[in-house]
Amino acid sequence: MIAESSQTLASGAQTQSASVEEVSAAIEELVSSIESVKNNANQADSMAQKTNDLAKRGGQAVQKSTEAWNRSVRVRIKLPRSFR
Numbered sequence: 001m002i003a004e005s006s007q008t009l010a011s012g013a014q015t016q017s018a019s020v021e022e023v024s025a026a027i028e029e030l031v032s033s034i035e036s037v038k039n040n041a042n043q044a045d046s047m048a049q050k051t052n053d054l055a056k057r058g059g060q061a062v063q064k065s066t067e068a069w070n071r072s073v074r075v076r077i078k079l080p081r082s083f084r
Helices: 002-078
Strands: none
16 A cells, blocks of 8 residues: 555656646747747847938938928029029
8 A cells, every 4th residue: 555655656746747847848938939039029129220210311311402402493593594
């Protein structure tokens, strides 16, 4: 009877040990997945910042071009016909 109880206890301990190993492996996978998501989010943030900077520079270039065009038009309007 003691041997039987011992064997049952050992079998239960082995089952628990296997379960703990499975949970541990699942947690490691989850940590790896979270790290991957974090890295992807950081890359996306970096790309968004660069895109924002490029958009601002593009807007500034368009504004400067528009201002230059408007100055050119004002100068043309002021010039006599012979200089146009």
